[in-house]
Amino acid sequence: MEKNMKKYFPVFVLPTFVAFTVVFLIPFVLGIYLSFTEFTTVESATWVGLENYIKAFTQDENFKNALWFTIKFTFVSVITINVISFFLALLLTKALKGTNFFRTVFFMPNLIGGIVLGYIWNLLINSILGVFGFDITYDADFGFWGLVFLLNWQLIGYMMVIYIAGLQNIPKELNEAAMIDGASPFSVLKNITVPMVMPAVTICLFLTLTNSFKLFDQNLALTGGAPARETSMLALDIYNTFYGRIGWQGVGQAKAVVFFLIVAIIAFVQLKITGRKEVEQ
Amino acid sequence: MMKSKISHWISFAFLLFLSLVFIFPIYLVVINSFKSKFNIIGEPFSFPDEDTFVGFENYIYGIESADIVGSFFRTLIITVGSVVAIVVLTSMTAWYITRVKSKFNKWIYYLFLFSMIVPFQMVMYTMTSISVKLGLNSVLGIIPVYLGFGSGLSVFMFSGFVKGLPSEIEEAAMIDGCGPIKTFFYVVFPMLKPTAITVAILNAMWIWNDFLLPYLLLGSNNKTLSVAIQLTMQGAYGAIDWGGFMAMLVLAVIPIIIFYLFCQKYIIKGVVDGAVKG
Numbered sequence: 001m002e003k004n005m006k007k008y009f010p011v012f013v014l015p016t017f018v019a020f021t022v023v024f025l026i027p028f029v030l031g032i033y034l035s036f037t038e039f040t041t042v043e044s045a046t047w048v049g050l051e052n053y054i055k056a057f058t059q060d061e062n063f064k065n066a067l068w069f070t071i072k073f074t075f076v077s078v079i080t081i082n083v084i085s086f087f088l089a090l091l092l093t094k095a096l097k098g099t100n101f102f103r104t105v106f107f108m109p110n111l112i113g114g115i116v117l118g119y120i121w122n123l124l125i126n127s128i129l130g131v132f133g134f135d136i137t138y139d140a141d142f143g144f145w146g147l148v149f150l151l152n153w154q155l156i157g158y159m160m161v162i163y164i165a166g167l168q169n170i171p172k173e174l175n176e177a178a179m180i181d182g183a184s185p186f187s188v189l190k191n192i193t194v195p196m197v198m199p200a201v202t203i204c205l206f207l208t209l210t211n212s213f214k215l216f217d218q219n220l221a222l223t224g225g226a227p228a229r230e231t232s233m234l235a236l237d238i239y240n241t242f243y244g245r246i247g248w249q250g251v252g253q254a255k256a257v258v259f260f261l262i263v264a265i266i267a268f269v270q271l272k273i274t275g276r277k278e279v280e281q
Numbered sequence: 282m283m284k285s286k287i288s289h290w291i292s293f294a295f296l297l298f299l300s301l302v303f304i305f306p307i308y309l310v311v312i313n314s315f316k317s318k319f320n321i322i323g324e325p326f327s328f329p330d331e332d333t334f335v336g337f338e339n340y341i342y343g344i345e346s347a348d349i350v351g352s353f354f355r356t357l358i359i360t361v362g363s364v365v366a367i368v369v370l371t372s373m374t375a376w377y378i379t380r381v382k383s384k385f386n387k388w389i390y391y392l393f394l395f396s397m398i399v400p401f402q403m404v405m406y407t408m409t410s411i412s413v414k415l416g417l418n419s420v421l422g423i424i425p426v427y428l429g430f431g432s433g434l435s436v437f438m439f440s441g442f443v444k445g446l447p448s449e450i451e452e453a454a455m456i457d458g459c460g461p462i463k464t465f466f467y468v469v470f471p472m473l474k475p476t477a478i479t480v481a482i483l484n485a486m487w488i489w490n491d492f493l494l495p496y497l498l499l500g501s502n503n504k505t506l507s508v509a510i511q512l513t514m515q516g517a518y519g520a521i522d523w524g525g526f527m528a529m530l531v532l533a534v535i536p537i538i539i540f541y542l543f544c545q546k547y548i549i550k551g552v553v554d555g556a557v558k559g
Contacts, residue, residue: 002380002381002382004455004460004461005377005380005381005461006381008377008461008462009377009381011373011461011462012373012374012376012377012461012465013373013374013377013378013386013389015370015374015428016370016371016373016374016428016432016436017374017389019425019426019428019429019432020392020393020396020428020429020432020433021429022411022412022415022425022429023404023408023411023412023425023426023429023430024396024399024404024408024429024430024433025392026407026411027404027407027408027411028396028399028403028404028407030407030411031403031404031406031407034406034407041410042407042410042411088296088299091292091295091296092296094289094292096289096292096293096296097293098293098296098297101300102296102299102300103549104542104545105300105303105304106299106300106303107545107549108303108538108541109303110552111486111490111537111538111540111541111548112490112534112537113489113490113491113492113506113507113533114490114492114507115490115492115507115510115511116490116507116510116530116533116534119510119514119526119530120306120307120309120310120530121306123306123309123310123313123325123527124305124306124309126325127309127325127326130325153303153306157303158552161549161552161553162552162553162556162557165553165557199557200557203556203557204556207556210398214400214401216401216402216492216493217490217492217493217507220492220511221511221514234402235400235401235402238402238405239402239405239493242405242406249406252406253406256400256402256403256405256406257403259400259402259403260399260400260402260403263398263399263400264398264399267398
């Protein structure tokens with residue numbers, strides 16, 4: 001069969017692979033090269049070595065601020081989203097009335113796009129702060145917590161349905177046997193439920209980590225970085241460097257390479273750590 | 282027994298309260314979309330009354346001023362076109378590189394995998410300048426761009442499914458004289474259907490809502506819904522017509538919610554399958 005198929009490579013693989021090469025592979029390699037150059041267009045690049053990387057870390061307060069803001073934001077969001085969605089999944093697998101309705105409602109925000117979500121929350125938060133005479137751009141803390149609430153609202157339902165699927169895979173006999181042996185509900189949760197849903201935990205941590213770290217649309221729509229770039233996350237800061245600062249495109253590209261490396265390391269380390277804790281089934 | 286009944290009711294009441302919290306932001310946008318623009322800032326929480334209610338005035342303004350109808354159809358064409366291209370072409374690719382075992386195909390597979398962890402900003406500038414040079418900055422031209430960006434996850438998911446399929450059926454079809462193309466579309470693709478639905482849903486949700494890629498490639502000439510909303514806000518420099526803007530947000534959200542309520546089962550299943558296999 002393989003022999004028959006071999007000459008069909010152009011039909012089966014080429015269309016996808018050409019598109020992939022043109023919009024991803026070539027831009028990726030070119031992007032790494034350009035991070036070591038100064039350029040205003042792709043053709044006008046001149047080699048400057050590590051200068052862009054040095055500039056990004058020494059002459060650009062916005063970048064360091066964005067990096068720190070993104071780390072804080074990711075830390076808080078990952079914990080709150082996973083704790084709340086896991087708790088809701090536990091409640092919704094207890095055969096309560098209205099489970100389907102609740103699942104529908106909690107999942108719904110996940111379908112709305114980041115830009116629209118950002119402006120919906122912009123209205124809500126400014127309406128509440130307006131009572132006290134503030135708005136969201138008044139203080140960077142408002143923007144920070146606004147983004148945390150927004151992302152919780154968006155991702156809780158998504159993570160919840162993954163945890164529900166994980167919980168439903170636990171054999172009922174396991175819980176019953178533990179109960180008969182006199183285990184308390186808390187020890188069942190700690191010793192049976194959590195270890196058994198570890199695969200779901202791995203996935204949810206990965207999804208929330210990468211989604212929080214790479215957040216762009218919601219950031220742009222909710223705060224736009226205001227006040228004074230203090231609530232810019234990394235993706236938005238890189239965008240602003242490329243399109244808002246003439247002559248700094250090389251620095252923007254260097255920041256993007258750093259951004260890529262951080263995301264790759266986070267993804268790799270996290271999958272290694274939680275992957276090890278999964279129970280063999 | 283009594284105790285568990287009470288705790289049931291407490292859980293139920295809690296979930297009901299939380300549902301209201303979840304719906305509240307959307308409720309707020311909807312009520313304000315029916316109020317006069319002067320009554321939104323200052324009294325955002327009040328329900329429209331005879332003084333503030335303006336009927337569909339905001340909707341008419343929103344549709345006329347921001348080309349919402351055009352943006353809607355543009356977004357629809359781009360989403361449907363890209364999803365069809367992704368589902369058909371990446372499933373073909375995945376089947377081929379899984380069945381024809383060569384070093385080269387293995388490399389291609391790993392490249393697709395690798396692309397999944399690379400953030401968009403890494404290729405944002407270079408991809409945009411290449412795409413513009415190739416003339417891909419049009420409503421139809423952006424479809425191959427989405428094919429390229431969507432191929433990582435899609436090839437990965439289809440490959441995972443193909444690996445679990447026995448190849449005997451395909452071999453039998455080929456011995457009976459079916460060429461690889463016929464074999465794929467008559468024998469393999471029907472078996473891939475569950476994965477195809479998952480891949481279609483995940484990509485549709487992403488492309489429909491995407492902002493930065495259409496903003497960079499299509500800009501203000503060919504606005505998609507997300508771009509239209511962002512440009513309305515950007516172009517207003519703070520002097521925004523809040524009533525019209527609220528109506529635009531509602532118009533952008535309604536099609537998704539209707540679609541969701543009808544296809545909920547598939548969407549949730551698709552998202553869970555996508556996550557578990559991805």
